[in-house]
Amino acid sequence: MSLAYSVLKSDEGVCAGYAAHRFVHVDEAQDVSLLQHKVIELLSKNGSLFMVADTDQSIYGFRGADPEYIVNINMIYPDAEIIKLETNYRSTACIVELSNSFISRNVYRHPKRMDTLNEKGKYPCYISAKDSKDQIRKVIELLADGYAKKTAAVLYRNNLSGIPVAYELIKNGIPFYMRDNYSNFFRHPVIADVFNFFHFSENPDDIECFKKIYFKMGAPFSKTCITYLESNAGASRNIIISLFDIYWKNRDMREHLFRIRKAIKKIRRSKPSRAFDIIFNDLCYEEYIKRNAGFSTVFSTLKQLSDGAKTISELQKRLGIIKREIERSCRTDSDSAVCLLTLHGSKGLEFDKVILIDLIDGLFPAEKSLDKAAADKKMLYEEEARLFYVGVTRARSEVFLVAPGKLDGKAVNPSRFIKRFLEPVYSFPAHWN
Numbered sequence: 388m389s390l391a392y393s394v395l396k397s398d399e400g401v402c403a404g405y406a407a408h409r410f411v412h413v414d415e416a417q418d419v420s421l422l423q424h425k426v427i428e429l430l431s432k433n434g435s436l437f438m439v440a441d442t443d444q445s446i447y448g449f450r451g452a453d454p455e456y457i458v459n460i461n462m463i464y465p466d467a468e469i470i471k472l473e474t475n476y477r478s479t480a481c482i483v484e485l486s487n488s489f490i491s492r493n494v495y496r497h498p499k500r501m502d503t504l505n506e507k508g509k510y511p512c513y514i515s516a517k518d519s520k521d522q523i524r525k526v527i528e529l530l531a532d533g534y535a536k537k538t539a540a541v542l543y544r545n546n547l548s549g550i551p552v553a554y555e556l557i558k559n560g561i562p563f564y565m566r567d568n569y570s571n572f573f574r575h576p577v578i579a580d581v582f583n584f585f586h587f588s589e590n591p592d593d594i595e596c597f598k599k600i601y602f603k604m605g606a607p608f609s610k611t612c613i614t615y616l617e618s619n620a621g622a623s624r625n626i627i628i629s630l631f632d633i634y635w636k637n638r639d640m641r642e643h644l645f646r647i648r649k650a651i652k653k654i655r656r657s658k659p660s661r662a663f664d665i666i667f668n669d670l671c672y673e674e675y676i677k678r679n680a681g682f683s684t685v686f687s688t689l690k691q692l693s694d695g696a697k698t699i700s701e702l703q704k705r706l707g708i709i710k711r712e713i714e715r716s717c718r719t720d721s722d723s724a725v726c727l728l729t730l731h732g733s734k735g736l737e738f739d740k741v742i743l744i745d746l747i748d749g750l751f752p753a754e755k756s757l758d759k760a761a762a763d764k765k766m767l768y769e770e771e772a773r774l775f776y777v778g779v780t781r782a783r784s785e786v787f788l789v790a791p792g793k794l795d796g797k798a799v800n801p802s803r804f805i806k807r808f809l810e811p812v813y814s815f816p817a818h819w820n
Contacts, residue, residue, distance in 0.1 A: 388422050395429045402429055409434045416440035420451035428463070436464070442496045446731060446774045448767065458495055475501045477737050479508025479784050489808045490776045493769045510812050511779065511786035513805055518793040519691055522744060523555045529742055529787055530561060530725055537739035540726040542778050544751040547572060547684050548744060549727040550709065551691045557712050562724035565716045566732055573710050577676065577685040584666050585699045588654040591625045605671025606643035627651065659693040659702045687795050730778045741782035743775075746790040746802035751775070775804045 395402045411431040413419065416438040419427070427436070438457075445454035460467050475483050483503045490496070516522035530539055541552055549565060550572065556563045572578075580600060587596045594617055601608045608630070616629055627648045634640035650669035654662045666672045667686070676682035692709070696702040716724070726738065745751065752760075752771040760768035779786050788808070790801035806815050 388420075388426065392422060392426050392429075395426060403433075406430050406433050411436050413438045413440075417442050417445035417454050417457050418447045418450075418452045419456070421453045421456060422451070424453065424456050424463075443490045443493070443499075443773055444734065444777055446734065446770060446777055448770045454495055458497060469497070471497075471499050473499050473501050475503040475505075475780075477505075477783055478503060478780060479505050481508045481510045482779065482782055482784075482786055485511060485808055485811060486776060486780050488811050489779075489804075490772065492807065493772055495766065495769055508784050511782075511788060511809065513801075513809055513813065514787055514789045515801070516789055516791045518796075519551070519745075519791050520694060522789050522791040523551055525789060526552060526742055526744060527555050527559055527561075529740070530556075531559070538722065538726075538737075539740040539742070540728055540733060540736070540738040540781065541742045541744060542728055542730050542733050542781070543744050544730055544753075544774070545684060545745060546729055547688045549729075550688055550713075552727055552744070553713055553716070554692060554705075554709050556725060556727075557709065562719060563716050563727055564719045564724040565713055565727045568714045568717050569710075572685065572688070573706065575685045577682050578689055578706075580672070581663070581666065581686070581689060582699070582703070584654060584670065584672075585659075585662065588651045591627060591651065594626060597626050603670075603672055603675040604643075604647055605674055606640065606647060659696045659699055660690065662699075663690040663693060690795070730774050733781050734777055737781055737783060739783050740785040740787075741779065742787045742789060743778050744789045746788055746805055747794060748800040748802050750794075751802050752804065772804065772807075775802075775808070779808065 395405065406429060408430070411427065411434055413427055413436070417440040438460075440457045442454045442457050445452050445457075456463070460469070478486070480503055483501050483505075487500055491498075491500075514525055516525050526541060530541075541549070543549060546567070547569075550569060553563060553565065580603060583596050583600050587593060587600065590596065597616075598613060601613060612630070612633055615633065616626060619629075627644060630644055631641070634644065647670065650665050653665050653669065657665060663686075672686075676686055692705060693702050696705060716727075726733075726736075728736070730743075749757070751774075752768055756767040756771050759765070788805050790805060791799065792801075793799060801819070803819075806819050809815075
């Protein structure tokens with residue numbers, strides 16, 4: 388795109404050829420980057436430009452979308468005429484009313500107020516869940532009520548939030564559709580690490596396995612030490628015992644080894660869901676995954692999927708079933724199944740019933756956007772608000788907002804977007820955001 392702009396800008400002959408059109412039409416202009424807008428300016432300089440845009444649905448800032456350009460359109464095109472389309476043909480009056488109130492609090496937008504001729508309908512509903520497990524149970528209850536007769540979607544901010552929901556739908560025999568086959572999740576290094584921890588707990592003499600995890604357990608083992616183990620440890624020699632022999636004079640390393648040996652024994656005796664806590668805390672794997680973007684979410688998702696599994700073999704088999712069914716779901720007719728979609732992926736679609744999950748402050752809106760908003764830099768925060776707006780306006784008649792009270796065993800706060808959206812019709816406690 389940079390090269391195209393450079394050529395059009397510098398070569399009048401090339402630009403004249405491409406700018407010979409009498410009419411130029413740009414759709415979804417709120418998602419166009421500044422550079423693309425500059426190219427459009429050159430291509431339309433000799434004709435009429437018609438742009439269709441909704442600044443309230445600009446949600447692709449991470450791809451360079453620049454809604455401010457549309458907000459300030461009359462500064463770039465002083466003679467531009469703005470025609471507002473303010474009729475919502477999809478949603479009930481209750482959904483439109485709350486959506487208007489919600490998005491009107493954004494600053495970077497064109498003022499408008501949507502209306503509808505549709506029936507009033509029911510106001511969206513907030514559902515509080517105890518934790519992630521209870522959240523999914525409530526989602527299944529909502530979907531079990533007539534999913535075959537009405538189109539329904541479960542929407543989420545984080546891509547991996549759909550996998551535990553998919554597993555519960557599989558168990559309940561409810562057909563679902565997903566666009567992504569999540570192959571990256573099933574091949575993720577965190578999953579390999581977890582299974583290596585389990586394998587090492589059963590095979591403490593496996594040096595090849597230990598080489599993959601030794602630097603992820605919060606102990607400063609040197610590469611020289613690992614090389615020595617490879618060349619000197621016996622075929623059936625317990626690696627932890629060998630490490631005690633190497634570090635017997637080093638008090639700090641002995642403490643690390645006592646910790647690791649105890650944790651490895653506990654993993655061997657524990658069910659998978661309990662073993663995840665041991666890996667995370669006792670083996671200090673938390674320190675490692677926090678240094679790698681996205682690793683914590685993969686670990687948390689895998690832990691959710693381990694719930695109820697009695698053995699690691701059962702968990703492996705479960706992952707195989709989930710992977711196969713998700714791959715199959717990509718070929719499912721989306722009109723006859725529950726759609727599991729990210730909020731970004733839902734744009735342009737519509738459903739009778741929409742369920743938004745994982746509405747947790749710090750996740751949606753994200754911690755980064757909250758920090759910037761606190762510093763009076765609200766562009767990122769307002770984009771997240773637009774993403775929420777896109778989600779709730781996918782619904783024709785029903786919207787459910789679900790927030791778990793705990794995530795990974797820790798108390799969390801419901802998203803402040805829930806209060807902002809429902810405040811006109813719902814009384815919130817004083818401690819809410």
